[in-house]
Amino acid sequence: LEATSLTTPHRIRPSVIRTWRPPAVCLPRPPPRQALACGLPCLVFALGGRRVGRCRSLPSLRSLRAPMAAGPVGRSPRRLVLHFDVNSTIIAADPASGADVEGLVSRYLAGASWGREVDGVWRWSESSLAGDLSLTCAPDAECSYYKYLERKMSNEPRAEFKRVLDSFCSTDEGVSVKPWLDRLVGALRAAGEGIGAPFNFEQGGTTYCFVLPSFWNLLSWLQDEGRDFSVALRTFGTDGPEVMEALRLYAEGKHPSHSQGCPPALPSRVAPSARLSRGGAEGFRLELAQEDGETRILQGEDKVFAFFESLQGSAAVVDDYDAWMAGKYCGSAGKPLWIPVDRCSDMSHHIFFDDNFRVAEPENSIVDARILAPGSALHEGSSVDAQAAFDLGCVVQAELHRAILEPDYFIKQVQRCSERAAMAFDAA
Secondary structure, eight states: OTTTTOOOGGGSOHHHHHHOOOOSOOOOOOOOSOBOTTSOBOOOEEETTEEESSOOSOOOGGGOOOOOSBOSTTOOBOOEEEEEOOBTTTBSOOGGGTOOHHHHHHHHHHHTOEEEEETTEEEEOHHHHTTOOOSSOOTTOSEEHHHHHHHHTTTSOHHHHHHHHHTGGGSSTTGGGHHHHHHHHHHHHHHTTTOOTTSEEEETTEEEESBOHHHHHHHHHHHHTTOOEEEEEEESSSOHHHHHHHHHHHHTTOSTTOTTOOGGGSBOSSOSEEEEEOOSTTOSEEEEEOTTSOEEEEESHHHHHHHHHHOOSEEEEEOOHHHHHHTTTOGGGSEEEEEEOOSSTTSOEEEEEETTOOSSOGGGOOEEEEEEOTTSOOOGGGBOOHHHHHHTTOEEEOOHHHHHHOTTHHHHHHHHHHHHHHHHHHHO
């Protein structure tokens, strides 16, 4: 309405409001108040009247349009590009790793239980003593039991640390979360019954589900809702191909609980797998393994983002673990997620799901949210803080216990991200 100078919508007939479409043009870009030395404007978000991000003198959000669930009046919901971590996000255990399912769930529970060390003795927080799980540090705690034990065993072999974690729920320290272990493992067993490989796997004579049902439920719901979407699996490990095979069969209608299939989730015909690296003189680099066997190289942040933005179907992307490790596991060195900031609403809404994303601990996080200014080369100062990315509905700290137990967990998270994105747009 603003673009067409119609400032009194109450005088417009309802039928006009329903059928009106905004013109396919961008509003003019206001000049930035200050530019970087390279001469490129640096963008920042101002949410709720406070500035976030690393750059201070920047255009206000009045001139920008944040990612949102729906476009202007009369437009359909925006396209979704869903980025999923694999381990402890959409799968509880990787059968190829050979790791014990109960042990892997125990590791997760150790990371969701909180306390502090007092005079050399571990003391649980009140919430953890009560058996509550959370991926956010409790007010009366300093760290998770996982981090406490990791620090305590820093001089021990990593394999020994994992072995101790695997038996966490069988110790005196883990007695308060033992009911969670039984409940979650029981749910994985129940979900794995009667669906067959590769949707389930067998370990020690017991069948478990592989990819969590809440993930399949999300994709089927998006298709039923008529949403346009694509899926990018983002992992540091080698579990991508296994999940992609399950995703292909699901999309073809071979999952017993989703026989209708889901064509939008079929593997990409352009590049079903890729490897992303960052750092050094090359900056961001994406190696695409194409179906014809050839490898295509994309160099630069704008080109890598363009791959995700234009992705049709699904793809498995291996992120740069070495860069994250070299950056001391800080979010700014982790898996990049580009947030497009455009005055036109044609850009997709990108949402990243990862259990290791942490709003309150960016120095111990895994997602690097980066502002993408259209028409400008990107620079190292384009990262935005984790809270801003969360407020914009672009990042979710995936909670494995809820993803296992709640069939609509991921559906609810997408809905909430869409609401947050719409609120950010309204605030702008």
